[in-house]
Amino acid sequence: xxxxxxxxxxxxxxxxxxxxxxxxxxxxxxxxxxxxxxxxxxxxxxxxxxxxxxxxxxxxxxxxxxxxxxxxxxxxxxxxxxxxxxxxxxxxxxxxxxxxxxxxxxxxxxxxxxxxxxxxxxxxxxxxxxxxxxxxxxxxxxxxxxxxxxxxxxxxxxxxxxxxxxxxxxxxxxxxxxxxxxxxxxxxxxxxxxxxxxxxxxxxxxxxxxxxxxxxxxxxxxxxxxxxxxxxxxxxxxxxxxxxxxxxxxxxxxxxxxxxxxxxxxxxxxxxxxxxxxxxxxxxxxxxxxxxxxxxxxxxxxxxxxxxxxxxxxxxxxxxxxxxxxxxxxxxxxxxxxxxxxxxxxxxxxxxxxxxxxxxxxxxxxxxxxxxxxxxxxxxxxxxxxxxxxxxxxxxxxxxxxxxxxxxxxxxxxxxxxxxxxxxxxxx
Numbered sequence: 258x259x260x261x262x263x264x265x266x267x268x269x270x271x272x273x274x275x276x277x278x279x280x281x282x283x284x285x286x287x288x289x290x291x292x293x294x295x296x297x298x299x300x301x302x303x304x305x306x307x308x309x310x311x312x313x314x315x316x317x318x319x320x321x322x323x324x325x326x327x328x329x330x331x332x333x334x335x336x337x338x339x340x341x342x343x344x345x346x347x348x349x350x351x352x353x354x355x356x357x358x359x360x361x362x363x364x365x366x367x368x369x370x371x372x373x374x375x376x377x378x379x380x381x382x383x384x385x386x387x388x389x390x391x392x393x394x395x396x397x398x399x400x401x402x403x404x405x406x407x408x409x410x411x412x413x414x415x416x417x418x419x420x421x422x423x424x425x426x427x428x429x430x431x432x433x434x435x436x437x438x439x440x441x442x443x444x445x446x447x448x449x450x451x452x453x454x455x456x457x458x459x460x461x462x463x464x465x466x467x468x469x470x471x472x473x474x475x476x477x478x479x480x481x482x483x484x485x486x487x488x489x490x491x492x493x494x495x496x497x498x499x500x501x502x503x504x505x506x507x508x509x510x511x512x513x514x515x516x517x518x519x520x521x522x523x524x525x526x527x528x529x530x531x532x533x534x535x536x537x538x539x540x541x542x543x544x545x546x547x548x549x550x551x552x553x554x555x556x557x558x559x560x561x562x563x564x565x566x567x568x569x570x571x572x573x574x575x576x577x578x579x580x581x582x583x584x585x586x587x588x589x590x591x592x593x594x595x596x597x598x599x600x601x602x603x604x605x606x607x608x609x610x611x612x613x614x615x616x617x618x619x620x621x622x623x624x625x626x627x628x629x630x631x632x633x634x635x636x637x638x639x640x641x642x643x644x645x646x647x648x649x650x651x652x653x654x655x656x657x658x659x660x661x662x663x664x665x666x667x668x669x670x671x672x673x674x675x676x677x678x679x680x681x682x683x684x685x
Contacts, residue, residue, distance in 0.1 A: 270419070275354035275566065281591050283300060285667070286664060290404075300671070300674065303329060304329050304330060304332065305329040307327040309324075309400065311392060312395065313391050315388055324498045327400050328339075328349075328356040328374050330373060333681060335363075337373055338359060338368070338370055339356055339373035339412065340374060343392075344391075352374045355565075356373050374562035376394065379392065379544075382416075405429075406625075411604065419443060419450060423448050426438055442454065450621060451617055452631065452632060453637055458611050459489065459494040459613070460640060463493075463494050464613070464640075469603050475580070482499075483554050483560070484584075485515075486562035486563045487511040490611065495524035496524045507519055507554070507556060513538055517550070517551070551566065553577065557578060557579050558582065559580070559582075561584060567585070573600075581597065584610060606667075609662070617636060620640075654668055654669045
């Protein structure tokens with residue numbers, strides 16, 4: 258659904274292994290929350306790792322085999338929940354990290370889910386629509402025994418979207434012999450999707466930006482915002498912040514180009530250009546700058562909404578923003594976190610900031626289970642309540658432990674999961 262290139266090959270080389278980052282975060286949170294060692298050992302590894310070889314007949318008659326993953330981290334609090342991404346740089350360690358972060362994210366949002374993640378090693382831009390559909394359906398069939406409405410509920414992620422979820426739903430339903438819309442979330446409205454789901458992650462990012470600005474004493478009306486990644490999350494965050502909250506979007510980027518305009522960039526016009534041409538390249542609403550420059554711009558807020566590993570220590574050194582709101586998963590490594598803390602930059606972490614998507618996915622799941630449909634105003638009001646509640650709970654936890662919001666969120670999430678595991682005990 259959305260994707261941008263890494264800032265440069267240099268940043269790519271410097272980026273930490275995401276699973277190692279996730280383990281470091283878990284260890285820090287466990288020390289603060291005083292988690293029992295046996296629970297820490299359980300949470301340090303996924304409960305199940307599924308790897309499949311996915312054969313696909315290509316349009317020219319060739320048979321090509323792709324590698325797919327589904328990692329189920331922990332289900333103590335409920336069914337596994339997590340997206341599926343299509344990207345040529347997908348690795349098992351990346352999927353393991355994302356599954357672990359989903360466990361904490363659902364706990365922070367107080368949802369009855371555990372964490373999972375899926376991915377296929379593929380560049381979908383090099384495939385035809387028919388090839389992507391055949392790849393999706395074959396992958397869905399191969400993991401069908403591992404997913405289900407009360408077992409593991411996939412959702413969209415990088416380079417996947419409502420259509421992908423419709424194919425998975427249809428494939429799973431065909432196997433079961435009846436319609437099962439609640440097996441996935443993020444579907445089109447016509448097959449059981451929820452109003453507000455498409456923009457939910459971006460709306461959640463916007464709500465967190467507003468709340469963070471309040472904490473920092475920053476007036477959001479007229480505040481300058483740079484958005485790295487102009488896909489689903491980045492666009493909707495930019496749109497809502499500018500059109501509903503009065504902020505000024507001064508920089509946006511995608512895989513083709515990075516644009517900067519101190520006078521402001523209209524995200525709707527930029528999206529119109531991208532939809533027409535397939536990329537932001539060629540849009541005349543701003544000056545073209547180097548991708549790495551986006552993070553060092555003199556702005557109030559930066560929203561990384563691309564892929565993980567974007568902000569390392571070197572990048573963090575150049576950041577001038579007062580607030581970073583992580584629309585992407587794992588965009589900031591541990592060394593960069595320390596630099597940003599010393600610079601008094603308020604970082605709203607991914608497991609809080611981008612939880613709007615899984616919150617509305619939960620609403621969609623509930624609607625599907627009861628065969629109901631909620632209107633947009635109800636969905637958005639419930640999302641607002643959940644996001645603000647989670648933000649304040651994370652803030653209080655971070656203040657209680659005199660730490661950052663990232664560690665506050667981790668302590669809160671890990672603590673909830675650990676408490677559930679301890680209460681349930683072990684079987685047999």
